[in-house]
Amino acid sequence: MHTLEPILAEHPFLKGLKQEHLALLVGCASNVRFEAGAFVFRQGQEANHFYILRDGKVAVELFAPQKGAVAIDTYGEGDVLGWSWLIPPYHWRFDARAIEPTRAISLDARCMRTKCEDDHELGYELMKRFARIIEQRLDATRWQLLDVYGVRS
Amino acid sequence: MNGLAQSPMLPDLYTVQQVRRETDDTFTLELGLAAGRQPFRFLAGQFNMLYVRGIGEVPISISGDPGSPETLVHTTRAVGAVTRAMRTMKVGDMLGVRGPFGVGWPVEQAVGHDVLVVAGGIGLAPLRPTVYQLLANRDRYGKIVILYGTRTPADILFRKEVEAWRARLDIEVYVTVDRATEGWHGNIGVVTKLIPRAPFDRTRTVAMICGPEIMMRFTALELEKRGVDTDHIYLSMERNMKCGIGLCGHCQCGATFICKDGPVFRYDAIQGLLSQREI
Numbered sequence: 305m306h307t308l309e310p311i312l313a314e315h316p317f318l319k320g321l322k323q324e325h326l327a328l329l330v331g332c333a334s335n336v337r338f339e340a341g342a343f344v345f346r347q348g349q350e351a352n353h354f355y356i357l358r359d360g361k362v363a364v365e366l367f368a369p370q371k372g373a374v375a376i377d378t379y380g381e382g383d384v385l386g387w388s389w390l391i392p393p394y395h396w397r398f399d400a401r402a403i404e405p406t407r408a409i410s411l412d413a414r415c416m417r418t419k420c421e422d423d424h425e426l427g428y429e430l431m432k433r434f435a436r437i438i439e440q441r442l443d444a445t446r447w448q449l450l451d452v453y454g455v456r457s
Numbered sequence: 458m459n460g461l462a463q464s465p466m467l468p469d470l471y472t473v474q475q476v477r478r479e480t481d482d483t484f485t486l487e488l489g490l491a492a493g494r495q496p497f498r499f500l501a502g503q504f505n506m507l508y509v510r511g512i513g514e515v516p517i518s519i520s521g522d523p524g525s526p527e528t529l530v531h532t533t534r535a536v537g538a539v540t541r542a543m544r545t546m547k548v549g550d551m552l553g554v555r556g557p558f559g560v561g562w563p564v565e566q567a568v569g570h571d572v573l574v575v576a577g578g579i580g581l582a583p584l585r586p587t588v589y590q591l592l593a594n595r596d597r598y599g600k601i602v603i604l605y606g607t608r609t610p611a612d613i614l615f616r617k618e619v620e621a622w623r624a625r626l627d628i629e630v631y632v633t634v635d636r637a638t639e640g641w642h643g644n645i646g647v648v649t650k651l652i653p654r655a656p657f658d659r660t661r662t663v664a665m666i667c668g669p670e671i672m673m674r675f676t677a678l679e680l681e682k683r684g685v686d687t688d689h690i691y692l693s694m695e696r697n698m699k700c701g702i703g704l705c706g707h708c709q710c711g712a713t714f715i716c717k718d719g720p721v722f723r724y725d726a727i728q729g730l731l732s733q734r735e736i
């Protein structure tokens with residue numbers, strides 16, 4: 305039977321993860337697909353999943369009064385989407401909308417949180433990987449705020 | 458210069474032959490060569506000192522095709538006195554030119570390698586001559602990947618050309634913007650985000666980067682993370698200049714003169730300078 309394990313093992317976010325941890329992840333994983341325009345999640349909703357993107361493109365948006373939905377970042381093949389599932393109160397802070405047909409593997413957050421509590425080694429490994437993602441996104445946001453192309457830096 | 462035996466401090470006069478508005482604050486001036494004058498030969502990455510009479514002189518990279526030296530092309534962003542005056546120029550106006558100065562991009566050393574071009578904002582202008590050369594000699598290179606980051610979709614420089622490059626099957630072009638506007642379905646986010654998964658072979662890639670210094674610094678770091686050797690990464694430094702020929706010391710940093718030792722440097726030779734504030 306085909307499992308999602310080979311796909312997860314090859315994804316840049318999970319590359320190098322121990323076999324036994326991958327096997328645990330597979331138990332929480334399912335294939336999902338979003339058509340262009342479909343919301344992956346909405347701000348304020350419970351963060352019950354995170355996504356390993358396989359292809360397509362998802363925009364993270366912030367709804368601002370008078371401005372409407374403002375896209376602030378895009379993610380695609382090889383990216384991971386969503387870390388609110390990891391930090392209480394587990395609510396999405398932004399909207400995420402597919403802007404192209406997108407294939408992903410969805411990981412059930414409750415299932416993942418339980419497994420991370422049960423197996424701290426897995427929890428720590430995932431935490432390290434997410435910390436790197438959070439750091440990269442913070443760096444990128446700071447850099448964007450500098451408006452480097454607008455003024456001499 | 459360029460064939461005429463005269464002082465490198467004395468500008469040649471050129472006539473503006475074409476003016477193209479690129480974006481809100483950038484424009485391209487095409488200068489014509491007077492009858493009987495030698496073609497203006499230059500290396501991709503070299504710059505000229507452009508002199509607007511009565512206002513001043515500024516260094517501007519040549520953004521045209523080294524394979525077409527009969528026209529001299531510069532693309533400029535209007536930021537201050539001289540560049541704003543250049544923006545008001547019309548066909549028939551005169552502009553003083555000294556150059557070409559500096560060393561160019563390592564287009565020859567890159568033969569047989571994958572080439573990664575990373576441009577930020579107006580930084581695409583000094584890289585455009587390289588792109589022309591790479592495309593004119595397509596079979597001499599491995600993969601050619603262009604990553605271009607800019608402020609908003611309206612700030613995309615040479616838009617038609619970038620679209621034409623994107624449509625080619627033999628190169629990969631990725632564009633990303635800091636801020637999207639309505640109707641933009643492309644990438645959003647800083648240009649370094651494109652590096653981890655750009656399709657080049659890290660062991661045989663030569664990278665050429667041009668943009669704001671902060672963008673070049675982060676790009677070089679990201680390339681290092683990806684495993685590209687520092688001696689395969691090149692970038693173009695932009696510091697204030699006066700003479701352009703290593704005489705006045707205006708662009709000097711230690712033993713290095715940006716104007717004559719650069720503006721294109723190998724990353725490992727300039728790494729320390731990138732974190733140094735402008736003097």
Ligand SMILES: Cc1cc2nc3c(=O)[nH]c(=O)nc-3n(C[C@H](O)[C@H](O)[C@H](O)COP(=O)(O)OP(=O)(O)OC[C@H]3O[C@@H](n4cnc5c(N)ncnc54)[C@H](O)[C@@H]3O)c2cc1C
Pocket residue numbers: 454455456457504513515516517518519532533534535536537538539540541579582583694695696697698720
């Ligand atoms: C080797 C080299 C190649 C260059 N190539 C190009 C090129 O191809 N196209 C191009 O547009 N520019 C290029 N530049 C930058 C260009 O020389 C400067 O923008 C120009 O000197 C500004 O002169 P100014 O008199 O118009 O402005 P100034 O009166 O000198 O400056 C006015 C204001 O603008 C700010 N400023 C100056 N330069 C910049 C800048 N580059 N970006 C943002 N703000 C700035 C100043 O800090 C000041 O606040 C190059 C510079 C170098 C050293």
Ligand code: FES
Pocket residue numbers: 697698699700701702703704705706707708709714715716717
């Ligand atoms: S500009 Fe005069 S030494 Fe470089």
